[in-house]
Amino acid sequence: MALITLRRNLCHLSDFRMHGALAALRSQPVNHVHKVAKKRLCPRSCPLHLGPFKVRFHHARRKEFHSENGNDLRPVGEAMFSDRDSFEQNLENMDEQVFYRSLSNFTSSEEVLSFLSTLQTLPDVLAAGALQRICEMERKAEAHRLPKEILENRVFQALCIQFEQEPSNLSNTGLVTALQALTLLYVDPQSSLLLNLVAECQRRLQRGGLDVHSLCVLGETLIKLQGPESTTLDLIIYQLQGEKLENFAPEDIVALYRVLQACAEKADQHQAFLNRINNFSLSLVPNLSPKSISQVLTALVALDQTQALPLVLKLGKYAVRHIPHFTSEELGRVLDAFIYFGHHDRFFTTALEQRVASLCLTLAPEAVSRVMEYCSRKQILSQPILNAVAETFVCQAEKFSPRQVSELIEPFGKLNYLPPNASALFRKLEDMLFARFNSFPPKTLLKLLHSCSLIERHPVNFMAKIFSPYFLQQLQGEESCLDRLSLAQLTQLLLTSLLECPFYKGPKLHPKYQVKSFLTPCCSLETPVDFQLYKSVMVGLMDLLGARLYFASKVLTPYCYTIADVEIKLDEEGFVLPLTADEDVHRRIALCIDGPKRFCLNSRHLLGKEATKQRHLRLLGYQVVQIPYYEIETLTRLELVEYLQRKLFSQNAGVCW
Known part of the structure; x- marks a missing residue:
C-alpha cells in the first residue's frame, strides 16, 4: 500500500530533501506549476497554487473500510474509539479505527486538513477516506465545488497530486474511494486527476483485478461520471454476475441494487441476476440500516420487481422497527414503494401514526404529502395521522407547494373525514386559494375543490371560476378534449351546486362538459357493486x-x-x-x-x-x-x-x- 507523507510544520519544508512529485514541481517555473494544477483538478474558475511539499511511499497492511451513511467512516466490522491522543505520527502503526472516528467527529474541511498536517505518513486508504470526508462536508454545505481555501491548502494538494501521479501504486480500495470522493462535488471531468484514476480503474477492471466491493463502488462512480450508458458499466455488471453472492457484504448488495437501478431500462437483460439477488437478499434484511432498506425498496420499484414480493414483505416487516429512525426523505421512499407494490401492514400503520403524531410539525412537506398519499391509496382512515396533518397545515400552510396542498387535502375527501379543526383547516385553505389561485395547475385545483365537496365543504366561492370558459380551456390544455375523470368531477360539482347550494347563482357548467354517467370502466366516481x-x-x-x-x-x-x-x-x-x-x-x-x-x-x-x-x-x-x-x-x-x-x-x- 502507498503511504502519503505529510510532514509537520509545512512552512519549513525547504529544510527537507525533495523527492518524487516535489522534485518534479520544484524543477518547473511557478507559472507552469499553476497551469498544470489547474488541469489536474479544478474547475476553470478555481486555479490551484501548488507550493513545495514532500511525498514519500511506504508499504503497509491494508484494511477495508465502509461508510454507511456518508459520515461514519470506519473499518468494516470493527468498533470505533474516540481517544484521539492515542494517535501516533506514523500511521503504519496507528489504529485506523481512531482515524475514522476522528474524521466523523470533525465538522469542517479545515479541521480535517489541520489534523492531517500533524501526521507524517498516511496510507492511501486513509488518505482516500479523508478526501471523501472533505468532499462530503463541502457537499452538505451545498457547495458545488471545493472552496479556494481548500484547493490552495498544501495538505489537500499533497493528497491530490499523489493520487494523480502514482495511481498504479494505490490499493483497490484507495483507488475507487478517491475516485468516488471526487464525484461528490463538481470536478472537471477532463482533469488529469480524474482521467488518471479512471484509466487505472479500467486497467484493473480489464485484468479482473477488482474485488466485489471495489466493483460496486466503481459502478456507482462511473454512473455519475459517464451515465448509465457507459460500456465499462456493462463489464462491471458482467463481472459481478460471475461472483458468488456469499462474497457480497450487505452494503455491497445495496450498492449493486443502486447500480442496476441506474440501468433500469436493461432490467429484462439482468432479470436472472436480479432473481438471484432478490432471493439472497432475504437473508440480509435483518442487517440492513434504515437508509439501506429505503434504497433497496426504491430500486425494486425502479426495476419493477413485482415478483419479489417475499422480499418486499420482509423489508416492510423490518421497516416497522425503523420508522422512528427514517429521515423524511427515506420515509417518503418507503411509502412510495408500499404504494407501488400494494403493501400495507397494520403494525406499520400503527408505527407510522406514532411517528407522524409526534413529529408531524418537523416532517418535511414532501414527507407529509407522501404519508397522506399512502393513506389515500390504501384507503386507510387513520385519525391520528389525519388530525396531525390537518394541524400541521393550519400552522405551516406556507411551506406547502400547490401540488403538496392538493395531496394533503384530497385524502380528507376520499376517506370522508373531517378533523376536529375542520373550520380552521378549510378557512386556511380558502385564504391560500384566494391568494395563490393562479399558481395551482388546473387539474390539481379541480381535484382539490372536488375533494372538498365530497365532505360537504363546497367551494362556492370558486365555482364561477372553474365553470368559466377560460379555466376550462386551461384545463384542456393542448389536448383535443378533456379526460373523462375531469369531466365527471366538473359534472358532480355542478350537481352539488344544484342540490346542496341552491343559493349559488353564478355561471353553470356548459352542457358539452357534462357527462351522462358517473359509472365508467376506469376513473369512476362510483364503486361498482360487489x-x-x-x-x-x-x-x-x-x-x-x-x-x-x-x-x-x-x-x-x-x-x-x-x-x-x-x-x-x-x-x-x-x-x-x-x-x-x-x-x-x-x-x-x-x-x-x-x-x-x-x-x-x-x-x-x-x-x-x-x-x-x-x-x-x-x-x-x-x-x-x-x-x-x-x-x-x-x-x-x-x-x-x-x-x-x-x-x-x-x-x-x-x-x-
Whole structure:
C-alpha cells in the first residue's frame, strides 16, 4: 500500500530533501506549476497554487473500510474509539479505527486538513477516506465545488497530486474511494486527476483485478461520471454476475441494487441476476440500516420487481422497527414503494401514526404529502395521522407547494373525514386559494375543490371560476378534449351546486362538459357493486318479492348516478310495482349493496364518493336503503329474507305484491 507523507510544520519544508512529485514541481517555473494544477483538478474558475511539499511511499497492511451513511467512516466490522491522543505520527502503526472516528467527529474541511498536517505518513486508504470526508462536508454545505481555501491548502494538494501521479501504486480500495470522493462535488471531468484514476480503474477492471466491493463502488462512480450508458458499466455488471453472492457484504448488495437501478431500462437483460439477488437478499434484511432498506425498496420499484414480493414483505416487516429512525426523505421512499407494490401492514400503520403524531410539525412537506398519499391509496382512515396533518397545515400552510396542498387535502375527501379543526383547516385553505389561485395547475385545483365537496365543504366561492370558459380551456390544455375523470368531477360539482347550494347563482357548467354517467370502466366516481354480494341479495329479493320482475339494476338516473345495485318502485299505497311500470310510481327505493371496497380499509366508514352518492340520491327523492356487507355476509338464506323484509318494509308491514 502507498503511504502519503505529510510532514509537520509545512512552512519549513525547504529544510527537507525533495523527492518524487516535489522534485518534479520544484524543477518547473511557478507559472507552469499553476497551469498544470489547474488541469489536474479544478474547475476553470478555481486555479490551484501548488507550493513545495514532500511525498514519500511506504508499504503497509491494508484494511477495508465502509461508510454507511456518508459520515461514519470506519473499518468494516470493527468498533470505533474516540481517544484521539492515542494517535501516533506514523500511521503504519496507528489504529485506523481512531482515524475514522476522528474524521466523523470533525465538522469542517479545515479541521480535517489541520489534523492531517500533524501526521507524517498516511496510507492511501486513509488518505482516500479523508478526501471523501472533505468532499462530503463541502457537499452538505451545498457547495458545488471545493472552496479556494481548500484547493490552495498544501495538505489537500499533497493528497491530490499523489493520487494523480502514482495511481498504479494505490490499493483497490484507495483507488475507487478517491475516485468516488471526487464525484461528490463538481470536478472537471477532463482533469488529469480524474482521467488518471479512471484509466487505472479500467486497467484493473480489464485484468479482473477488482474485488466485489471495489466493483460496486466503481459502478456507482462511473454512473455519475459517464451515465448509465457507459460500456465499462456493462463489464462491471458482467463481472459481478460471475461472483458468488456469499462474497457480497450487505452494503455491497445495496450498492449493486443502486447500480442496476441506474440501468433500469436493461432490467429484462439482468432479470436472472436480479432473481438471484432478490432471493439472497432475504437473508440480509435483518442487517440492513434504515437508509439501506429505503434504497433497496426504491430500486425494486425502479426495476419493477413485482415478483419479489417475499422480499418486499420482509423489508416492510423490518421497516416497522425503523420508522422512528427514517429521515423524511427515506420515509417518503418507503411509502412510495408500499404504494407501488400494494403493501400495507397494520403494525406499520400503527408505527407510522406514532411517528407522524409526534413529529408531524418537523416532517418535511414532501414527507407529509407522501404519508397522506399512502393513506389515500390504501384507503386507510387513520385519525391520528389525519388530525396531525390537518394541524400541521393550519400552522405551516406556507411551506406547502400547490401540488403538496392538493395531496394533503384530497385524502380528507376520499376517506370522508373531517378533523376536529375542520373550520380552521378549510378557512386556511380558502385564504391560500384566494391568494395563490393562479399558481395551482388546473387539474390539481379541480381535484382539490372536488375533494372538498365530497365532505360537504363546497367551494362556492370558486365555482364561477372553474365553470368559466377560460379555466376550462386551461384545463384542456393542448389536448383535443378533456379526460373523462375531469369531466365527471366538473359534472358532480355542478350537481352539488344544484342540490346542496341552491343559493349559488353564478355561471353553470356548459352542457358539452357534462357527462351522462358517473359509472365508467376506469376513473369512476362510483364503486361498482360487489358481484358475489349482489348475487346473494338478488336471491333473497326474489324469495321476498316473488319474482325478478319486481326490481331492476343498472338504472341510470337523470342526474348521472347509476343505481347499479337495485331499484324498487312503489305506488302510493306502498305496493311494489313491476320494473317496467312508469306510471303511478309514488316512491323509489335505491338499494345500496355496499361491499368492502366502498368502505375505508378495515372499517365501516363509507368512502367520500359513496357517501356523496347516497346523500345526492336522497336529495333527488330516493329512499336510500343501505345493505352493508358486514350485516349480511354470515346470514342464511332464510335470515337474509327476514333481514331484507325489515330493511325495505319496516314502515309498511302489510305490503303486498
